[in-house]
Amino acid sequence: MFECILLDSIMKINGERTVYNIFHLLSAKKSTQTIQDSNLFGLTNYFGVYKPLSRQAFNKEIRRLNHNQFITLNIDQQTVHITDKGHNYFNQIKEEHKHFFHLNGAEFHQTADQFSKHLLLFIQTLTHLHQKNQRFIPIIEDIETQQFVKKVWNKQQQLGTEKILKSIYQDLTIILETFPDSHAGAFVDSLTSVKKVGLSRYQIAKKYNITSHNVYFSFMNIIHAICKAIETNQSLTFLPQLYPVHKNQMLLSDSANQTFYYLQQGLSIDEIANVRTLRVNTIKDHIVELAYIYKTLNWTGYMTEQQYLLVKDTLAKLQSKKLKDIKSELPESISYFQIKLVIALGGRENLGENHYV
Amino acid sequence: MSESQLEQNLQANFGFSTFRPGQKDIIEAVLNKRNVFAVLPTGTGKSLCYQLPAMMLSGTVIVVSPLLSLMTDQVKQLKATGFKKVAALNSMLSYQEREMLLQQIDSYKLLYLSPEMLQSKRIISRIKPLKISLFVVDEAHCISQWGHEFRPDYLRIKQTHQLLHKPPLLALTATATPDVQQDIIQALQVPDVDKFIYPMDKPNISLVVEQVNHVKEKEDKLVEIIQHYPVPTLIYFSSRDEAARVASLLQAKVLDRNIAYYHGGLDNQDRLLIQQQFMNHQLDVICCTNAFGMGINKKDIQLVIHYHFPSQIESFIQEIGRAGRNGQESVSVTLYHEYDRIIPQRLLDTELPDIVVVKQMLRQIYNSDVSYEDVKDEFILKVNGMEPHWRFFRYQLEKLKIIEHEQFNITKISYQDAVIALQKTIEKRYQYKYNKLNEMLQWLHTKGCRRKELFTHFQEHIQEPTNMCCDYCDFQWENWQPVFEQSNDTSQSWQISLKEILYQGE
Numbered sequence: 001m002f003e004c005i006l007l008d009s010i011m012k013i014n015g016e017r018t019v020y021n022i023f024h025l026l027s028a029k030k031s032t033q034t035i036q037d038s039n040l041f042g043l044t045n046y047f048g049v050y051k052p053l054s055r056q057a058f059n060k061e062i063r064r065l066n067h068n069q070f071i072t073l074n075i076d077q078q079t080v081h082i083t084d085k086g087h088n089y090f091n092q093i094k095e096e097h098k099h100f101f102h103l104n105g106a107e108f109h110q111t112a113d114q115f116s117k118h119l120l121l122f123i124q125t126l127t128h129l130h131q132k133n134q135r136f137i138p139i140i141e142d143i144e145t146q147q148f149v150k151k152v153w154n155k156q157q158q159l160g161t162e163k164i165l166k167s168i169y170q171d172l173t174i175i176l177e178t179f180p181d182s183h184a185g186a187f188v189d190s191l192t193s194v195k196k197v198g199l200s201r202y203q204i205a206k207k208y209n210i211t212s213h214n215v216y217f218s219f220m221n222i223i224h225a226i227c228k229a230i231e232t233n234q235s236l237t238f239l240p241q242l243y244p245v246h247k248n249q250m251l252l253s254d255s256a257n258q259t260f261y262y263l264q265q266g267l268s269i270d271e272i273a274n275v276r277t278l279r280v281n282t283i284k285d286h287i288v289e290l291a292y293i294y295k296t297l298n299w300t301g302y303m304t305e306q307q308y309l310l311v312k313d314t315l316a317k318l319q320s321k322k323l324k325d326i327k328s329e330l331p332e333s334i335s336y337f338q339i340k341l342v343i344a345l346g347g348r349e350n351l352g353e354n355h356y357v
Numbered sequence: 358m359s360e361s362q363l364e365q366n367l368q369a370n371f372g373f374s375t376f377r378p379g380q381k382d383i384i385e386a387v388l389n390k391r392n393v394f395a396v397l398p399t400g401t402g403k404s405l406c407y408q409l410p411a412m413m414l415s416g417t418v419i420v421v422s423p424l425l426s427l428m429t430d431q432v433k434q435l436k437a438t439g440f441k442k443v444a445a446l447n448s449m450l451s452y453q454e455r456e457m458l459l460q461q462i463d464s465y466k467l468l469y470l471s472p473e474m475l476q477s478k479r480i481i482s483r484i485k486p487l488k489i490s491l492f493v494v495d496e497a498h499c500i501s502q503w504g505h506e507f508r509p510d511y512l513r514i515k516q517t518h519q520l521l522h523k524p525p526l527l528a529l530t531a532t533a534t535p536d537v538q539q540d541i542i543q544a545l546q547v548p549d550v551d552k553f554i555y556p557m558d559k560p561n562i563s564l565v566v567e568q569v570n571h572v573k574e575k576e577d578k579l580v581e582i583i584q585h586y587p588v589p590t591l592i593y594f595s596s597r598d599e600a601a602r603v604a605s606l607l608q609a610k611v612l613d614r615n616i617a618y619y620h621g622g623l624d625n626q627d628r629l630l631i632q633q634q635f636m637n638h639q640l641d642v643i644c645c646t647n648a649f650g651m652g653i654n655k656k657d658i659q660l661v662i663h664y665h666f667p668s669q670i671e672s673f674i675q676e677i678g679r680a681g682r683n684g685q686e687s688v689s690v691t692l693y694h695e696y697d698r699i700i701p702q703r704l705l706d707t708e709l710p711d712i713v714v715v716k717q718m719l720r721q722i723y724n725s726d727v728s729y730e731d732v733k734d735e736f737i738l739k740v741n742g743m744e745p746h747w748r749f750f751r752y753q754l755e756k757l758k759i760i761e762h763e764q765f766n767i768t769k770i771s772y773q774d775a776v777i778a779l780q781k782t783i784e785k786r787y788q789y790k791y792n793k794l795n796e797m798l799q800w801l802h803t804k805g806c807r808r809k810e811l812f813t814h815f816q817e818h819i820q821e822p823t824n825m826c827c828d829y830c831d832f833q834w835e836n837w838q839p840v841f842e843q844s845n846d847t848s849q850s851w852q853i854s855l856k857e858i859l860y861q862g863e
Contacts, residue, residue: 052624127860136437139630141625141629165860165861166859169859173852176851176855184851188855189851197633197639202627206608
């Protein structure tokens with residue numbers, strides 16, 4: 001899966017950004033740049049789907065793809081292109097995955113993480129309590145998770161452990177049956193109960209003969225599937241209780257969010273820059289970021305309708321997403337900001353969200 | 358406090374009916390507000406000597422310990438037994454976690470601190486108003502310059518203890534030669550100390566060294582031992598890669614045993630899972646580096662193998678001490694190859710900062726107007742981020758009064774003299790470390806009783822072994838017949854596994 005995601009990203013970025021943009025995308029560096037790019041290149045699904053990824057491991061994977069001639073490293077050593085061989089390979093593995101691919105980073109990059117911790121700790125806790133065993137070392141160390149699980153238990157305990165166990169069993173079975181056995185198996189192996197401590201990532205990798213990256217992805221993929229099922233009110237009975245209180249999940253940097261607040265107060269770009277002691281260009285970047293989310297953003301203060309249409313037409317004609325190319329096709333008077341804004345506002349329809357599922 | 362009352366407390370809090378040797382005397386002295394210095398070997402329940410008083414005394418017990426993982430493990434274990442008024446304050450906490458902890462600091466009965474935390478004025482000011490019933494210095498050998506792991510930060514413990522108006526003090530260590538013991542007591546500067554020194558040797562562990570002539574032979578021997586003795590086993594390595602490599606070799610060759618590796622390079626979650634699997638009998642063998650074991654409270658380990666030996670006898674004794682905690686017959690095997698000495702030698706050579714770097718930095722301090730922070734950053738950069746090197750340098754400069762309150766003062770000593778002093782210290786330290794390594798090597802080459810030789814630096818009298826003594830005296834593999842306990846690991850479909858995990862009958 002990791003390969004598939006990397007190749008897909010490389011293909012869509014097409015050498016117009018460095019590979020580190022992909023790294024930032026997967027590990028969820030929530031910067032304005034990363035978010036804009038993920039929108040621009042139609043990669044929002046991959047946002048934050050691999051937070052524990054280290055730069056080292058990422059580099060190693062890129063080197064491996066290069067070694068296998070799936071990609072070529074450009075002279076700058078920073079950008080890459082996919083090769084024909086890589087393209088074929090991608091099509092082949094994409095076919096294998098497409099029936100059970102659920103990763104949706106834009107929607108779940110925060111929720112999925114929290115939910116998975118809740119689930120793991122709750123199952124450990126529940127099975128211990130079922131066996132009247134109050135003393136155990138929690139498998140998830142973070143205090144927020146522990147408090148959440150405690151709260152859920154306090155609220156639900158009148159159902160009794162037997163009933164809750166049954167519900168969780170049914171819920172998980174419904175979900176897991178839609179996955180290949182190896183994925184479901186790896187998922188079940190990572191659960192910890194009173195009888196059995198879950199396997200670590202490298203042990204699962206060995207058992208199923210997959211890379212430890214893919215152990216992470218196959219687990220997270222199933223977690224995303226559960227999140228989706230919960231969000232769309234499918235007939236899960238207990239797992240929704242473990243779902244984190246839904247926060248504002250929009251793919252928006254905190255800084256852009258603040259700018260949004262001032263915009264709503266009616267401040268101009270210059271005024272916001274002043275108040276926030278930020279550069280004007282930074283504020284403009286925030287506005288572009290906001291435009292991706294709020295398609296109804298009022299852009300009339302930033303360009304005329306004529307300018308808007310001109311940029312839009314040019315975008316439709318040009319294949320490249322390189323701003324420089326676009327800018328050179330347009331009159332001098334159109335700024336980069338204006339171009340980016342039009343892309344953001346119409347981005348989805350113009351550039352399509354062609355994910356591989 | 359009457360005798361039975363202490364035992365009742367032990368039973369109520371830990372579920373044991375009797376104390377292990379040493380514990381009771383130490384605890385009684387502690388409860389009588391005596392200053393105590395105790396040497397108790399690994400695996401004999403050192404930590405209980407302050408944990409039980411923490412539950413019994415009013416006020417807070419403070420424990421200074423340099424071993425972060427040990428601290429967090431103990432906190433987890435205590436919480437799991439139902440004692441929740443315990444916390445660890447160390448650099449692993451996030452800002453929020455630390456704030457939360459500091460805000461409710463008066464609600465803890467047992468508070469672990471890393472020595473670095475003692476440097477924070479803010480933390481000291483929060484601790485100062487507490488009623489401190491006992492001040493514990495764990496791993497007290499770290500305070501001795503001639504202890505095998507001297508930590509400059511430990512010297513501040515004395516100041517902190519005085520700052521907190523000298524509550525009763527308990528200094529504990531598992532390894533200290535008589536010289537080091539003397540040094541510790543002197544460094545802590547507490548009058549009138551009760552000393553409890555218990556022997557380090559464990560009569561239930563047999564000591565075996567197997568000399569091999571090439572690497573292949575070492576691997577074969579290891580495979581053979583693991584095949585023959587399906588008891589809970591630890592295998593120590595000096596490198597992460599080797600631990601992982603040999604683990605997969607063993608997995609391939611010994612199919613009926615569950616084998617994993619463990620080292621500091623694994624992420625937190627994986628480390629926790631591996632430890633728990635071992636505790637839970639899902640794993641029989643762990644190939645590990647010295648990162649494993651400190652917090653492990655597993656009683657049924659019966660075999661400790663050193664695939665690589667450590668660089669000093671103290672570590673070796675601690676590591677083999679993880680076996681046989683219930684007094685059952687256990688074996689320590691060291692597989693020794695002539696060239697193995699190169700590994701600890703290489704490790705030793707990087708333990709202190711390079712004298713070239715030291716000189717460069719000193720010159721900068723003397724010749725230009727650099728700030729403390731700049732020197733710190735540059736130094737750490739130059740030594741590839743090795744913090745301990747910086748701490749060593751800082752401590753030496755503080756001793757020479759070149760650093761005072763994080764400011765440089767070059768009027769106290771000339772550049773030349775400073776260089777000479779540092780050079781001397783570094784040489785002396787290396788000499789000391791090399792001597793330690795030589796002791797270890799000498800032991801491996803002992804031509805007499807290994808037990809006598811191993812403990813001769815620590816104690817005069819050696820206890821009578823309860824089983825076979827060593828390969829020199831009487832050890833024979835065929836005479837070791839431990840009770841086998843097969844771990845259960847069945848491979849089955851996920852549907853059945855899930856049913857089992859969630860208690861769904863057929």
